[in-house]
Amino acid sequence: MGRAGLRSAYVSMTCTRGRLPRGSRDLRTARNTFYCYAVPFVWIAPPEQQTTTGVGMWISDIPRIPPDSVDPLVKNYHWLDMDMALFGAYEHDVGLVVLRDRDGGVTEGPGFNVFALVDGVWRTPASGTLHGITRRSAIELLREGGARVEEGPLAAPDLRRADEVLVTSTAGGVIPVTAVDGSPVGAGRPGERTLDLRDRYWARHADPAYSTPVRYDD
Ligand SMILES: Cc1ncc(COP(=O)(O)O)c(C=O)c1O
Structure with a gap:
């Protein structure tokens, strides 16, 4: 840098x-x-979009390559399943896509992890997905704020009926999802708890305890 x-x-x-x-x-x-x-x-989604309209998500019918073929815990670029799914989402004018495993559980999307607030509990898939660093930060910050977080299966119907949905990625932080498969999430605006988490996530970036300064020549 x-x-x-x-x-x-x-x-x-x-x-x-x-x-x-x-x-x-x-x-x-x-x-x-x-x-x-x-x-x-x-940015997976530009900051202005994150706080105003949020982003739409599509649940693909293309299954995620199984972990026994390619271990998703290892960050890799074996993305053809995700690329095909994303082309499918574009056909619905949607820019984010998630793939399910063979049991119908939501896994992840190209470059991000998924969280859904279902019946008062934040759920995030634990298997079939990269345990991203932003996912881990989000879990820590949510728990610090007193929220319940469960790492485990997330079924597509639960994702569709969630009160709030967000994705996490190094390439954008905590990103509010405001529509799933064309239907609004909650009121169709970035969720209050999601925006609170997003603010706390970026505040942590500025905290010297969690950052290393970059040396510039000028
Ligand atoms: C497949 C996949 N899932 C999730 C993530 C999110 O991980 P992180 O929060 O470490 O950026 C990435 C990041 O590039 C990814 O490629």
């Missing part, structure tokens, strides 16, 4: 298998590589 002179950046660190020597198809001969980069911050 310092070298690029970026004040608000998205920083990525990735390990890859690396390239195979020319002529080889033996994956064991690839030399692993590491790359990292900083680019201007990328």
